[in-house]
Amino acid sequence: xxxxxxxxxxxxxxxxxxxxxxxxxxxxxxxxxxxxxxxxxxxxxxxxxxxxxxxxxxxxxxxxxxxxxxxxxxxxxxxxxxxxxxxxxxxxxxxxxxxxxxxxxxxxxxxxxxxxxxxxxxxxxxxxxxxxxxxxxxxxxxxxxxxxxxxxxxxxxxxxxxxxxxxxxxxxxxxxxxxxxxxxxxxxxxxxxxxxxxxxxxxxxxxxxxxxxxxxxxxxxxxxxxxxxxxxxxxxxxxxxxxxxxxxxxxxxxxxxxxxxxx
Ligand code: ADP
Ligand code: MG
Numbered sequence: 001x002x003x004x005x006x007x008x009x010x011x012x013x014x015x016x017x018x019x020x021x022x023x024x025x026x027x028x029x030x031x032x033x034x035x036x037x038x039x040x041x042x043x044x045x046x047x048x049x050x051x052x053x054x055x056x057x058x059x060x061x062x063x064x065x066x067x068x069x070x071x072x073x074x075x076x077x078x079x080x081x082x083x084x085x086x087x088x089x090x091x092x093x094x095x096x097x098x099x100x101x102x103x104x105x106x107x108x109x110x111x112x113x114x115x116x117x118x119x120x121x122x123x124x125x126x127x128x129x130x131x132x133x134x135x136x137x138x139x140x141x142x143x144x145x146x147x148x149x150x151x152x153x154x155x156x157x158x159x160x161x162x163x164x165x166x167x168x169x170x171x172x173x174x175x176x177x178x179x180x181x182x183x184x185x186x187x188x189x190x191x192x193x194x195x196x197x198x199x200x201x202x203x204x205x206x207x208x209x210x211x212x213x214x215x216x217x218x219x220x221x222x223x224x225x226x227x228x229x230x231x232x233x234x235x236x237x238x239x240x241x242x243x244x245x246x247x248x249x250x251x252x253x254x255x256x257x258x259x260x261x262x263x
Pocket of ligand 2: 063064065184185
């Protein structure tokens with residue numbers, strides 16, 4: 001199990017030791033509308049280096065939009081978002097570099113269907129970071145090993161199970177050596193028996209000190225791995241707290257209502 005992973009090993013180690021606890025992702029008064037829908041309302045959120053923040057909330061509350069805004073897949077109307085002290089660039093090469101710093105794993109695996117598993121992982125480092133192919137391959141194989149799919153490296157995504165594909169998606173994001181990893185419901189599209197193999201990889205990353213923002217309905221993961229739970233409803237951060245406090249004694253009626261429906 002992931003209990004064997006030490007605190008300072010693996011791909012997250014470099015970031016874990018760089019000023020743990022200092023702010024890494026900072027959102028200030030972030031607003032976003034889709035037409036008349038105010039989907040993000042004055043969101044303030046600071047994620048510290050090495051912190052694991054689990055975002056939960058009802059469907060439609062703005063969780064995916066929040067993730068996409070952090071990665072600038074979705075422009076915001078007002079407010080600011082910084083990653084490691086830098087504003088998000090609008091476009092161009094600077095944006096590609098920033099996206100490399102923010103790894104993202106989606107509900108749908110989003111692998112390149114016409115590329116092998118190995119190519120899926122090496123492509124970004126070669127194209128965006130200018131890593132030499134031989135080196136990219138070596139790093140990719142180590143990451144695939146780490147997520148338990150190294151023996152599938154020559155196959156194509158459709159030949160893998162959903163759980164394997166999602167672990168490849170994690171390896172692909174890690175290959176860019178991100179400062180923070182965003183996960184948007186990474187296990188929601190998986191068959192139940194594959195959920196844990198993905199959550200185990202995520203739990204070991206968390207234990208290594210990777211900074212993570214995780215949207216999930218897996219409350220067991222939240223209790224086990226989160227430093228903080230952020231509860232969103234209708235475009236607002238309604239409540240945030242340590243998992244034991246949040247699950248044990250939610251303060252807001254909206255959080256109580258949400259949690260009661262999960263049981
Ligand atoms: P969650 O991930 O919490 O389910 P989302 O961030 O996906 O919520 O969506 C928040 C709200 O914004 C929903 O009402 C959704 O229908 C709406 N929405 C999301 N994306 C778009 C879009 N591209 N255009 C219009 N409305 C959108
Ligand atoms: Mg969503």
